Amino acid sequence: MSDTDGKKPLGLGGAPRSGQVKQSFSHGRTKSVVVETKRKRVVVPTPAKPGAPGAGAASSGSGFGDPSKRPAGITDAEMERRLAALRAAKAREAEDAARRAEEERQREEDRARRREEIEAKEREDRERAEALRLKAEEEERAAKAEAAAKIAAAEARRAEVLGTRSRSTMPAPKPAERPAKADAAAPAAPAATEEARGPAGAKPGLSPRKTDREKDDRSDRSAKRGADDGRRSGKLTLSDALSGESGRQRSLAAMKRKQEKARAKALGLGHKAEKQSRDVQLPETIVVSELANRMAERAADVVKALMKMGMMVTMNQAIDADTAELVIEEFGHKAVRVSDADVEQVIDTVEDKSEDLQPRPPIVTIMGHVDHGKTSLLDALRKTSVATGEAGGITQHIGAYQVKTPNGQLVTFLDTPGHAAFTSMRSRGAQVTDIVILVVAADDAVMPQTVEAINHAKAAKVPMIVAINKIDKHEANPTKVRTDLLQHEVVVEAMSGDVQDVEVSAKTGLGLDDLLEAIALQAEVLELQANPNRAASGAVIEAKLDVGRGPVATVLVQNGTLRKGDIFVVGEQWGKVRALINDKGETITEAGPSVPVEVLGLSGTPSAGDTLNVVETEAQAREIADYRIKTAKDKRAAAGAATTLEQLMAKAKADQSVAELPILIKADVQGSAEAIVQAMEKIGNEEVRVRVLHSGVGAITDTDVGLAEASKAPIIGFNVRANASARQSANQKGVEIRYYSIIYDLVDDIKAAASGLLKAEVREHFIGYAKILEVFKVSGVGKVAGCLVTEGVARRSAGVRLLRDNVVIHEGTLKTLKRFKDEVKEVISGQECGMAFENYEDVRQGDVIEIFEREEVQRTLD
Known part of the structure; x- marks a missing residue:
């Protein structure tokens, strides 16, 4: 068998070139391997058929369908994939275009629908306005017809009264023949004219003689008495009243009501009267029962209506004006808001005539941050020493002083505190002032109270003069102060603005004359005037209770002249001026506009910021004060009841x-x-x-x-x-x-x-971990965990948590911590120990014990 064992040789495709390579192995073994080498294949794609899918796409665009323009190494599959991607992109582009067209169509439909809704709403509004106009015209016509009917009925009643003077000589008309309108009552007038001509033989156009008239009157009265036996004749004497012969007589009002009912019944007008809509006068607070009386409704119904609104009140509790107005509208009436009270109308609020006005000194308030030298600057202007006598060197209350300038002009100064707690006092100083002097230390910057003073001045809409104080110090930087003021929209003249700025030194007196000149210039621009020949009015700058003098109020007179003996009302207090003391401690008899004085003779201590008004009598002053006390009490009660x-x-x-x-x-x-x-x-x-x-x-x-x-x-x-x-x-x-x-x-x-009332914050500190290796059951003790301290230290007094699969199973304290047989206080890392939990025994092998300590940290208010 050959080395390849009949298998195909390894190759990379294409047209391979074969060859043999001899491989050597260990122990002298060799092996011949057939290898193939592959030449680089050049792919020539076949042209696509005209009907094949993608033929058009391949033939267009980048030229991928043309074999001559196709990049080398691109297979048919790759070419098909690219063509498919191109077709998919074109399809997505077509879908996006269709989606955009659909969205545009929907937007156009929405716009058209909104346009139709707006047009329909406008059409409804026009129709509603037209219906209201027609209804108003109809009501106007009905009102005119009703008025004409009333006039006609009045004329008919008048004609009937005139025609019944000699009823004994005239046949009484039948009820069916009685006229129902004024037009039918006209024939009664000639009858009355005939009666007025007197006895037979009198010439027409001449009035009857006096004796004849008296006879007719007497005969008419006797006839009426004969017709109504119950009426009294002649004078009522004491004997007649005691004898009871005259009897109880019906009043004229009752007789009139009886006649009106009979006439209405004859005319067919007898029906139940409709509910009247009343104008209910509504003060700031009102008791529920009083509200029911003013509406002519049952108090129980008013209480029920309030309960439906979610307010659990009784008929003796007071409610505020807004709630009462809702109740009034619910019952179909109209609420009429009234001012504070009629008793306060005695206070003179007449506008002064221009010919009565006279120039008055300007009222200047010195404001700024604490310790920027406000009182020291005022001290330099007054040539006195005030700042040295103040606790801690800071002003604790408003001081009012009057200073005469070198040119003889009087200026009233108010010194306000700079501490953050005295915000209301600074606000009062800005409300009664004409000019605000903003004191900023040249060696400091714009501070929070400085910004607050700027806001008060802007809210009061009064002009401002910036006094850059402490200019004599070496570290003074007035340019920085001017630049910082730009952040708060205060542009001084040195920065091409409209706010005057003066560099001064309260210590050396530098720039004080310039400051007074700036005040005089600003006062001249304001053209301050007041009428001294009228009842005085002023503002309470400060109030205190003096042991020897009683309640004392520092008042800045704003208009009129306050004199000794004047009766006045201020806030919830009233009094009679017993003495007036100026800022130098001298007793004076009167104080004109812009003059600060201490007023003695009050019934109680008023609130700072109250207005003082002079009234004519002591009774008026007491009545106004009592009303204000009652109003304040009712307002507090209403706030609680709401x-x-x-x-x-x-x-x-x-x-x-x-x-x-x-x-x-x-x-x-x-x-x-x-x-x-x-x-x-x-x-x-x-x-x-x-x-x-x-x-x-x-x-x-x-x-x-x-x-x-x-x-x-x-x-x-x-x-x-x-x-x-x-x-x-x-x-x-x-x-x-x-x-x-x-x-x-x-x-x-x-x-x-x-x-000290805050609860202490408890913080935990991790001190160690211990792993349970074995669990033992000890008689008298229970289950004891044999542990290995793996990290930190285990302490007997520390808290412990039992973790099983990183989940807290139990948290508590240790009952025992032993090292061998001895009870120990702590066990360090790497040592074994025995642990038993207090009131818990469900411990298992493999559990982890987390040891931690708690620490209480006392908290403080920021």
Whole structure:
């Protein structure tokens, strides 16, 4: 047998060239192998038949169908595959074109459908408008016809009354012959004219004599008395009334109603009156029963309607105006919103005439970031020392001062705090001012309170002057300040803008004259005027409770003149001006426009930002104050009643997991108390919050201590102290009183106290792994796992998890950890030990024990 064993030689196809090759193997063995070598084959494809598929495609395009243009080495199969791919590509292209055409057709149909819908909607709107117009015309015609019918009925009644004067001499018409309209009542007039001619023989056109008229009247009255025996004749005397001969008489209104009913019944008009649509006057808040009375509806029906709206209220609870308006519309009535009250109309709101206006000093507010030198700049202008007397060198409340410039012009300055908590005070300063001076330190940059001051000035729409302070410092860079202001749309004149900028130094006095000149220029442009000869009105800048003087309000008079003895109302308080004290501590008798004064004689401490108005009488002032107190109380009650049951349940569920820190706040002035309350409301998160139980102005009293003891809350005193009785009571009851003079320290301490209520964060630290090699059953102990610590360390006090196929089966603690027979505290990696779980015995060979430790980290509020 040959070496090939009858098999075909290996080859690569084509025209092979055969040959033999001798192969050598180990141990001297050899073998002859027939090998073939293949030359490179050049394929010449056959031309495709005209009817064959793909002939057209092959003959076109790239020329693949032409054998002379076909690339070398391309087989028929490869050529067929390429032609099939080309046909598939063309087919896909045709499908894409068809799909695009279909999509375009659908879009065109959508556009046409939308166009038809719009046209149909416009056609419906036109038809609806035409129907409304026709309905209005029909109603107008009906109203005119009804008015004409009423006029005709009135004329008929008038003719009937005139024609019944001498009813005894005229035959009474039958009911069927009685006219129903004014046109049929015309024949009654001649009869009345005939009666008016008097007795026989009188000349026509002449009035009857007086005696004849009196006789006719007496005869008519006697005839009427004879017709109605129940009517009283003559005067009612005391003896007649006591004897009861006259009897109880029907009133004239009852007789008139009886006649109207009889006439309506005769005319066929007797039907049930339709429900009337009423105009219901609606104040800001209204009690449900009062709303029902104003609508002339049953209170139970109104309560039922409110319950359908999801509000569980009684007829004695108050609701807000929006809810009441919905109820009024549901019952078919019309709500008429009224202003605050008629009692407030006594406040003079008459517009001043141009000839009564006189120039007034400008009101300038100094605003900016804390510690940028606002008070020091004002101190330099006043030539006094205010900043040195302030706690911590920062302004705690608004100060109002009046300064006389070198040219003799008066300027009123307001100094606002720069701390973040005094946002509301800065807003009030911007609302009452004419010009805002934005103080920016040259050695600092534009800070958050600077941006806030810019926003307040823009919201109040008042002009602004930028004062770049601390220009005397070596590191001062006023150009950087001007550039930073560009980011907040404040373009100063140095940058080709319209906002004046002045470089000043409160320490050396540099640029103060330029600043005053800029203020005078801006005031001249504004042309500030007011009428001093009218009842005064002003804004409360600050309010406090003085131990010796009682409630004191710092008021900036805006219009009119405030005089000693004037009766005024401010917010929910009223009073009579007992004394006026200016910014220098001097007692004055009157204060004109743009003059800041301290007003004594209030009934209570008003809120900062309230408006003061002078009224004529004390009764008016008390009535307005009582109404405002009632309105505020009703508004708070309505806000509580408007909460639905679902909202109450959700709030109660959310409050279960929230820890509260209750506190009481007493401050020296109203503005500081308001700022502290706002700062306290911002402290906290979804787990803890600060709750202000009470905030007020004045010294800490026994009442505050009693409230703090009942609620177990500390008392925060800001620039105030507790009196001797309150201190003794606080020591006996264990109430904590903390005193502060700087708002920074107050906010930080409260934040730290609230942080103590946060739950500690538990962190886990992995310390080791152990593998169970064998499980033993020990009497008295249970199942004990023989383990090998593979990583880290195993501790007796650590927590453990049992892992089976990387799934946690059990988590707990170790009951025992033994090394041989001894109980040990820990076992390091690479050593064997015995472990038993506390209250768990389902351990198996091959399980893995994860050992970890827990650490509690105390959290703090940001």
